[in-house]
Amino acid sequence: MIESRHKYLFLFPALFTLIAIIIFPLVYTFRLSFSSWDVVQPTLDFIGFDNYVRVFNDMRFWESLATLGTVVLSVVSIEYIIGFALALLLWQDIERNRFFRVLFIIPMMATPVIISVVWRTMFHESLGPINDLLTMAHLPTVPWLSKPTSALIAVIIVDIWQWTSFIFILLLAGLLSLPHEPYEAAAMDGANRFQTFWHVTFPMMAPITIGILIIRIIEASKIMETVYVLTSGGPGTSTETSAYYIFIRSLREFQIGYSAAMSIVYLLLMILALMLIAKGLTRGLVSKGG
Amino acid sequence: MRILVYKGIKYLVLILWSAFVAGPFLWALSTSFKDDAAVVSGATYIPFVDFEPSLDGWKVLFSATEGVNILGPFISSLVVTLVSSLVSLALGTLAAYGLSRFTFRAGPLGNTDITFFFISQRIITPVVLAIPYFLLLKMFRLLDTHVGLILIYIAMLLPIVVWIMVDFFNNISTELDEAALIDGCTPVEAFYKIILPECTPGLVVTGLLCFIFAWNDFFFAFTLTFADTQLLPVSIVALNSSKVPWWSLSSSSLIAILPLVFLAIWLERFLTRGALLGPLK
Numbered sequence: 001m002i003e004s005r006h007k008y009l010f011l012f013p014a015l016f017t018l019i020a021i022i023i024f025p026l027v028y029t030f031r032l033s034f035s036s037w038d039v040v041q042p043t044l045d046f047i048g049f050d051n052y053v054r055v056f057n058d059m060r061f062w063e064s065l066a067t068l069g070t071v072v073l074s075v076v077s078i079e080y081i082i083g084f085a086l087a088l089l090l091w092q093d094i095e096r097n098r099f100f101r102v103l104f105i106i107p108m109m110a111t112p113v114i115i116s117v118v119w120r121t122m123f124h125e126s127l128g129p130i131n132d133l134l135t136m137a138h139l140p141t142v143p144w145l146s147k148p149t150s151a152l153i154a155v156i157i158v159d160i161w162q163w164t165s166f167i168f169i170l171l172l173a174g175l176l177s178l179p180h181e182p183y184e185a186a187a188m189d190g191a192n193r194f195q196t197f198w199h200v201t202f203p204m205m206a207p208i209t210i211g212i213l214i215i216r217i218i219e220a221s222k223i224m225e226t227v228y229v230l231t232s233g234g235p236g237t238s239t240e241t242s243a244y245y246i247f248i249r250s251l252r253e254f255q256i257g258y259s260a261a262m263s264i265v266y267l268l269l270m271i272l273a274l275m276l277i278a279k280g281l282t283r284g285l286v287s288k289g290g
Numbered sequence: 291m292r293i294l295v296y297k298g299i300k301y302l303v304l305i306l307w308s309a310f311v312a313g314p315f316l317w318a319l320s321t322s323f324k325d326d327a328a329v330v331s332g333a334t335y336i337p338f339v340d341f342e343p344s345l346d347g348w349k350v351l352f353s354a355t356e357g358v359n360i361l362g363p364f365i366s367s368l369v370v371t372l373v374s375s376l377v378s379l380a381l382g383t384l385a386a387y388g389l390s391r392f393t394f395r396a397g398p399l400g401n402t403d404i405t406f407f408f409i410s411q412r413i414i415t416p417v418v419l420a421i422p423y424f425l426l427l428k429m430f431r432l433l434d435t436h437v438g439l440i441l442i443y444i445a446m447l448l449p450i451v452v453w454i455m456v457d458f459f460n461n462i463s464t465e466l467d468e469a470a471l472i473d474g475c476t477p478v479e480a481f482y483k484i485i486l487p488e489c490t491p492g493l494v495v496t497g498l499l500c501f502i503f504a505w506n507d508f509f510f511a512f513t514l515t516f517a518d519t520q521l522l523p524v525s526i527v528a529l530n531s532s533k534v535p536w537w538s539l540s541s542s543s544l545i546a547i548l549p550l551v552f553l554a555i556w557l558e559r560f561l562t563r564g565a566l567l568g569p570l571k
């Protein structure tokens with residue numbers, strides 16, 4: 001550590017920019033959550049905890065959380081398994097396999113909302129290519145976006161398509177930065193491919209894995225645009241995630257006070273969940289490695 | 291024999307995943323050359339064989355009369371993305387260096403708490419901020435302007451920059467700074483003359499991530515701009531509304547995604563070259 005009276009020059013511009021842009025919205029949301037502000041009466045009155053009581057009785061909110069949980073759990077675990085497998089297949093031959101690595105990075109660069117538009121045409125029941133290919137393979141066609149389960153699967157498929165690349169590239173970077181010595185030791189001990197992975201690679205990757213999974217869980221829980229374009233939360237409310245439900249209440253129905261209360265409850269639950277997940281992951285992965 | 295089986299499985303997996311990844315792009319490419327008749331007759335794939343190709347999907351993007359004109363939104367997106375990325379990168383890198391090198395105290399809070407404050411902003415779902423941002427920008431008369439969006443994007447990108455760059459600076463030895471200070475540099479000079487050149491790889495990767503996040507944002511552009519300022523994702527999704535012209539939808543999607551494909555090629559080079567140098571250090 002160095003001491004300098006100029007040190008505030010480094011930190012303060014960014015800190016105050018962020019505070020200026022983000023603190024007002026957060027404080028304001030908090031204040032709004034105690035008001036009855038809606039499309040009829042845009043007033044900043046004080047109605048106590050009425051909105052919060054309503055959130056706790058709103059089954060649609062809790063169902064949207066359950067949907068979100070299902071989506072996040074399935075996409076993050078599947079993306080992690082596929083991403084890790086692909087990274088393991090491609091990290092050793094630097095010069096060859098370049099084509100595959102570039103191709104596998106591209107999806108995370110594609111604008112989510114735009115690629116969802118393309119996927120929507122692909123899921124089209126009569127004119128889309130997916131059902132067409134299923135027919136060619138003599139398999140039954142799927143009513144992709146019009147049945148609850150298949151619509152949810154469609155959302156999950158698009159997310160996996162897009163974000164496996166993110167986990168792939170971070171795990172690839174992690175694998176590429178691993179030291180060589182443990183591998184030489186493992187080779188001398190005559191360890192086979194699987195043993196080397198399980199006793200050398202996996203434990204060494206544990207710390208970076210925790211970071212990647214937490215980032216991915218945070219980003220995956222924001223899922224909204226895919227839902228908006230692909231299914232609009234439907235059929236019914238079957239693919240409605242929390243962010244999408246809050247979006248409906250706030251920007252579609254202008255129940256500003258109520259949606260602010262939902263936002264606060266949602267944020268608190270997210271922080272709680274993330275702390276538990278971080279603790280669980282650290283215990284599960286690091287203790288195994290140690 | 292076993293090595294052959296392994297190779298076979300390996301390339302089978304790689305080719306299957308390639309097909310899955312490339313699928314939407316190939317479909318969009320094929321669809322962009324279709325016209326109404328080719329789309330409504332069911333799924334077709336190969337031009338000339340399956341359907342008679344037409345250039346309408348591409349022409350419509352650049353004609354002012356048909357109303358899709360993609361050039362304006364493309365430039366808007368580029369300007370907003372570049373400015374917000376550069377500003378965030380500059381401010382965030384300074385803050386990250388400060389947090390990595392100096393001790394800050396604010397009551398019981400220290401450096402790690404300040405770093406966590408930056409990072410924790412990522413947890414906030416955009417939809418939570420939409421209404422307050424709307425009112426905030428309205429108050430300053432910045433609704434539906436480039437400047438307004440740039441400000442919002444800076445708030446979105448700063449946490450990412452600080453997050454990655456703190457880690458980067460922590461991996462660079464403080465001995466470098468100390469040597470510079472002994473040589474008579476001020477701390478500010480030590481930062482930009484000695485340390486900054488050391489972390490070019492970090493700056494590049496971070497800048498790239500900023501670019502991707504800003505370029506790909508739909509939600510804020512969607513809620514905070516309406517008429518005067520239109521970014522690319524919003525104008526493309528607008529096509530998705532009533533009667534969907536699949537062909538221009540596909541061609542405009544491809545144009546929006548193209549710049550990032552070049553970034554992917556570059557990022558891969560960068561990643562693997564860094565790794566090649568790694569053992570030599």
